[in-house]
Amino acid sequence: MKHEKISVDRSPAPPAAPPPNGHPPPLRDAKPGLPEPTVTNFEPYNEFDRKIADFLFDTVVAGPDLGHPSAGGPRAVFEIEAKIGTLVSRDDGGRIALPVQSETILVPGVSTRFESTMSKLQHRDMNRFLNRETQLSQQPPRIPVHYRHSVEVDTFHPLRPAALDQLPAYARDLISMRKHAPKIRVTRDTKTNQVTAKIVKARIADLDIFCPGQIFDIRISVNVEMRYDGPIETLVDGGDPMHVGANGNPGGQPPRRKDRLSYEHQGVRIDLTQVGDPRDPSCTHELEVEVDAEEVRRQGLMAQEGVENSFEPLVKRFLDNVRVLVRAGNPPSK
Numbered sequence: 001m002k003h004e005k006i007s008v009d010r011s012p013a014p015p016a017a018p019p020p021n022g023h024p025p026p027l028r029d030a031k032p033g034l035p036e037p038t039v040t041n042f043e044p045y046n047e048f049d050r051k052i053a054d055f056l057f058d059t060v061v062a063g064p065d066l067g068h069p070s071a072g073g074p075r076a077v078f079e080i081e082a083k084i085g086t087l088v089s090r091d092d093g094g095r096i097a098l099p100v101q102s103e104t105i106l107v108p109g110v111s112t113r114f115e116s117t118m119s120k121l122q123h124r125d126m127n128r129f130l131n132r133e134t135q136l137s138q139q140p141p142r143i144p145v146h147y148r149h150s151v152e153v154d155t156f157h158p159l160r161p162a163a164l165d166q167l168p169a170y171a172r173d174l175i176s177m178r179k180h181a182p183k184i185r186v187t188r189d190t191k192t193n194q195v196t197a198k199i200v201k202a203r204i205a206d207l208d209i210f211c212p213g214q215i216f217d218i219r220i221s222v223n224v225e226m227r228y229d230g231p232i233e234t235l236v237d238g239g240d241p242m243h244v245g246a247n248g249n250p251g252g253q254p255p256r257r258k259d260r261l262s263y264e265h266q267g268v269r270i271d272l273t274q275v276g277d278p279r280d281p282s283c284t285h286e287l288e289v290e291v292d293a294e295e296v297r298r299q300g301l302m303a304q305e306g307v308e309n310s311f312e313p314l315v316k317r318f319l320d321n322v323r324v325l326v327r328a329g330n331p332p333s334k
Contacts, residue, residue, distance in 0.1 A: 056080060106209070151189075164182070295314065
């Protein structure tokens with residue numbers, strides 16, 4: 001076969017094309033004495049991390065414009081969280097099995113459900129792990145992890161038509177697409193009995209990640225949380241704040257006691273929560289990771305405009321924290 005000769009064009013390179021889908025192109029500056037990353041001198045993006053970034057870009061950055069709070073009006077914010085638990089088959093109730101050897105993103109619509117719980121012993125071990133890492137982070141030059149312990153009780157109230165009318169149009173549209181009847185979650189601090197939040201929550205989308213080499217899987221969820229500014233009294237049956245339904249709770253759904261340990265680090269918050277009475281066999285344990293959704297959106301909009309930003313590094317830091325926790329959940333090797 002005859003080989004073509006190579007002609008080298010030493011004229012200045014043309015201006016770079018705008019980044020696709022808001023993602024900045026890899027750096028291409030040559031550094032004397034250092035090897036180039038590839039034959040193209042580009043470092044290829046990590047496809048897995050890019051898929052997560054694309055998911056958050058599509059749902060949060062390019063999602064509904066929640067606007068700004070108006071005087072006396074409700075405010076809505078995005079919530080980005082990763083739950084750590086188990087992906088279970090709807091057919092046999094066991095953990096799913098796939099012919100893969102590393103973490104894998106599932107196509108939406110697969111017949112699975114996600115169980116976001118862990119055992120009491122796993123909760124204890126994760127608590128010890130996070131406490132140890134919090135202590136280690138206090139030593140310079142580390143960036144300290146900030147710890148907080150809270151005990152709260154949630155009650156759930158039906159979202160009546162009068163309350164629904166107080167929400168903005170996009171919120172009503174989101175709620176109308178839900179299969180279940182919308183509820184308002186009222187949260188009280190158990191020490192002061194003060195109401196700390198009145199929230200209507202609507203789910204936007206989920207992305208499931210199967211981790212075959214670990215004992216835990218991951219679900220990344222994007223939600224919209226809308227603050228309800230109306231009085232609590234109007235939420236209760238008959239308008240009487242003392243009137244309760246089944247299980248001693250307004251609206252009939254049992255209260256949810258949350259004993260929560262929170263660890264915050266660089267815009268990422270890890271919540272280790274015991275839900276229910278610890279003496280009750282039905283008490284459950286949850287581990288969630290939340291990233292600053294407002295900052296994700298801000299950085300994503302900057303990426304969309306083609307200016308310098310930290311969108312993908314922020315998403316990667318969020319994802320890496322989730323990975324660290326999933327791997328910490330594995331039992332120690334013998």
